[in-house]
Amino acid sequence: MSEAASHPPCLAARNLERYLGEEESRVHVLRGVNLTLEPGTVHAIVGPSGCGKSSLLYILGLLDNPDAGHLEIGGVPVLSIDDGEASAKRNESIGFVFQFHFLLEDFTAEENVMIPMRRLGKLTEAEMEARAYLLLEEVGLGSKAKRPSRHLSGGEQQRVAIARALANDPLVLLADEPTGNLDSLNSDRVFGLLTRLVHHRNKALLLVTHNPAIADVCDWVHEMKDGMIVNTTRNER
Amino acid sequence: MPVKPSLYIALRFTAARKRSLVFSLSGVILGVAFFISTQAQTQGFEKFFIETVLGTSGAITIGDRFQPRYDPILTGGNGTSAAVSGQQSRKYYSGVDNPGLLIRCLEDYSAVLAVAPYVEGNATLRTNFKDEVIKLQGIDLVAQLRATTLRGQIIKGDLDRFKYRPYGLLVGTLLADKLQVKPGDIVYLTGAQGSPHACTIEGVFQSGINAVDQSRVYTHTSTAQSILNMPYQITSIVVRLRDPQRAPEVAAHFEQQFAHISRSWQDREQGNLAIFHALRLSSAIVVSLIILLAGFGIFNILTMTVLNKVREIAILRSMGYRRGDIQGIFLFQGLIIATIGSAVGCVLGGILTYSISLIPIHMRGIMNTDHFVVAWSSSHYVWAVLIAYVSVLVASYFPARRAALLPPVNILRGSGQ
Numbered sequence: 001m002s003e004a005a006s007h008p009p010c011l012a013a014r015n016l017e018r019y020l021g022e023e024e025s026r027v028h029v030l031r032g033v034n035l036t037l038e039p040g041t042v043h044a045i046v047g048p049s050g051c052g053k054s055s056l057l058y059i060l061g062l063l064d065n066p067d068a069g070h071l072e073i074g075g076v077p078v079l080s081i082d083d084g085e086a087s088a089k090r091n092e093s094i095g096f097v098f099q100f101h102f103l104l105e106d107f108t109a110e111e112n113v114m115i116p117m118r119r120l121g122k123l124t125e126a127e128m129e130a131r132a133y134l135l136l137e138e139v140g141l142g143s144k145a146k147r148p149s150r151h152l153s154g155g156e157q158q159r160v161a162i163a164r165a166l167a168n169d170p171l172v173l174l175a176d177e178p179t180g181n182l183d184s185l186n187s188d189r190v191f192g193l194l195t196r197l198v199h200h201r202n203k204a205l206l207l208v209t210h211n212p213a214i215a216d217v218c219d220w221v222h223e224m225k226d227g228m229i230v231n232t233t234r235n236e237r
Numbered sequence: 238m239p240v241k242p243s244l245y246i247a248l249r250f251t252a253a254r255k256r257s258l259v260f261s262l263s264g265v266i267l268g269v270a271f272f273i274s275t276q277a278q279t280q281g282f283e284k285f286f287i288e289t290v291l292g293t294s295g296a297i298t299i300g301d302r303f304q305p306r307y308d309p310i311l312t313g314g315n316g317t318s319a320a321v322s323g324q325q326s327r328k329y330y331s332g333v334d335n336p337g338l339l340i341r342c343l344e345d346y347s348a349v350l351a352v353a354p355y356v357e358g359n360a361t362l363r364t365n366f367k368d369e370v371i372k373l374q375g376i377d378l379v380a381q382l383r384a385t386t387l388r389g390q391i392i393k394g395d396l397d398r399f400k401y402r403p404y405g406l407l408v409g410t411l412l413a414d415k416l417q418v419k420p421g422d423i424v425y426l427t428g429a430q431g432s433p434h435a436c437t438i439e440g441v442f443q444s445g446i447n448a449v450d451q452s453r454v455y456t457h458t459s460t461a462q463s464i465l466n467m468p469y470q471i472t473s474i475v476v477r478l479r480d481p482q483r484a485p486e487v488a489a490h491f492e493q494q495f496a497h498i499s500r501s502w503q504d505r506e507q508g509n510l511a512i513f514h515a516l517r518l519s520s521a522i523v524v525s526l527i528i529l530l531a532g533f534g535i536f537n538i539l540t541m542t543v544l545n546k547v548r549e550i551a552i553l554r555s556m557g558y559r560r561g562d563i564q565g566i567f568l569f570q571g572l573i574i575a576t577i578g579s580a581v582g583c584v585l586g587g588i589l590t591y592s593i594s595l596i597p598i599h600m601r602g603i604m605n606t607d608h609f610v611v612a613w614s615s616s617h618y619v620w621a622v623l624i625a626y627v628s629v630l631v632a633s634y635f636p637a638r639r640a641a642l643l644p645p646v647n648i649l650r651g652s653g654q
Contacts, residue, residue, distance in 0.1 A: 063645050084561075088557060091556060100548075102551070104549055119557050
């Protein structure tokens with residue numbers, strides 16, 4: 001308890017509401033969602049398609065705005081800030097991993113990892129290169145740092161995407177089915193890598209998944225239905 | 238210092254699409270080069286024509302005296318005014334009144350470099366086998382050489398011999414060809430009234446203006462006054478100005494000040510100048526259209542790039558890139574194309590202009606030249622670059638804006654399907 005008081009949660013959401021569409025086609029996609037991500041924890045969100053998992057992820061990642069509710073990242077309220085500030089916060093505090101890696105194919109693996117660092121603008125070119133190389137080493141791709149990303153396999157590209165998500169040492173990692181496009185071997189490898197990094201670096205990871213095997217090994221599993229978290233369970237390890 | 242992130246990404250995007258880059262660049266390069274070379278040609282001919290005109294007839298020609306019209310409204314000292322009826326049109330008196338005084342006054346103006354009086358009238362020039370009506374111009378050689386480029390126009394004969402021969406003549410080259418005369422030949426000049434005078438051809442000149450070269454004959458002032466029966470008369474004064482571009486305002490001032498008709502070269506040659514102006518404008522419009530078309534091509538390429546890169550744009554936004562950064566990526570792409578295209582286009586334009594200046598062309602008419610005349614002016618390059626930048630940046634702005642406004646959530650949702 002005392003530790004929680006001294007370290008605010010990486011992310012805390014209260015009563016998030018979100019409507020999509022207009023008038024007759026208006027859908028209530030999030031209905032009062034509450035969620036807290038403590039450092040060093042891995043959270044899975046499961047639920048049927050259309051239950052609001054991705055919508056929640058985009059709001060938590062400041063890519064979308066809720067219609068009501070409260071959101072803090074690292075103890076700082078972030079819902080009243082403008083688009084520029086939200087972008088800066090996203091750049092500094094949030095790392096995204098998507099089902100599709102979305103690497104810039106003309107860039108090398110290393111250059112892809114350096115993209116968020118360039119925006120942050122705190123490191124020199126040499127420092128960025130050194131950090132990108134370290135991150136790629138960490139995901140097992142140090143030897144392929146200078147390779148164009150289009151010449152990497154699907155699993156390798158997803159690992160580059162993970163390294164890129166960690167580029168600015170964010171508080172929170174948000175992953176939308178990060179293993180959904182990979183075979184089981186690569187899926188296990190990528191998920192293992194993510195959880196190891198989160199525990200090792202004391203980050204928080206929230207991942208959306210349809211894969212029960214992955215959900216079972218997360219610290220927390222939040223089940224969503226009709227825009228609400230209907231059940232939260234803690235997996236004891 | 239790290240490169241601005243949007244510029245870095247723009248450079249990489251631009252370099253990665255080599256075919257699009259070549260297509261975009263070639264449009265800008267050709268547009269800029271054509272603009273420079275066509276402007277150099279049209280302005281070259283125009284400047285050559287103006288130099289010819291100034292060298293032959295000066296910046297201003299002062300002619301007949303006139304009586305100023307009085308103001309139809311007379312204003313009294315106590316604020317009263319009265320209308321005067323029976324206003325008459327301006328009266329003209331042939332020739333320059335008191336030319337010596339007028340020349341001294343003109344020479345006092347700082348804008349005036351030189352003045353040359355002359356007397357002009359029609360006369361008949363007779364050779365052994367042909368008569369020709371010519372325009373005889375009696376000049377003060379020393380003054381004429383200061384006010385015009387007559388010395389450089391002499392293509393046969395000797396000006397010094399002319400100087401010391403009271404009945405010496407300088408004949409226009411086309412007239413000399415027509416009459417088959419050469420320096421040393423004796424011809425006879427007859428005014429409207431009077432007997433023929435034996436004169437010697439001392440030189441042949443080529444002004445470059447056909448109308449002058451086929452009808453004008455120079456002699457000394459006193460000789461012309463005698464032949465034309467215009468004793469002591471001066472019909473006009475040629476004025477050479479420090480800045481010929483100011484001729485209209487200076488001419489207007491002279492006319493008001495001295496009550497003599499004063500015509501600037503722009504006024505005298507307005508017909509020809511209008512043609513040159515129209516040609517320049519027309520070529521500028523045509524070539525600007527080429528650059529605009531290049532801009533349209535760039536617009537299409539960038540729009541396609543935006544459509545092809547929606548996922549990359551969304552992921553950049555998810556990594557914290559702002560709308561302005563995304564817009565910057567595509568604007569920088571346009572800027573890169575405009576910069577490289579303008580630089581290469583300027584070099585190519587210079588090479589084209591030089592190559593064109595070497596092309597032989599036999600032109601006789603309002604001016605004489607044996608090769609293409611080009612003008613080297615930095616303004617052609619500045620305008621070409623300016624037009625290229627404006628059209629490319631306008632062409633880049635809309636795709637860039639579109640990219641910046643793409644909602645990342647919609648793209649990320651759609652891409653997962």
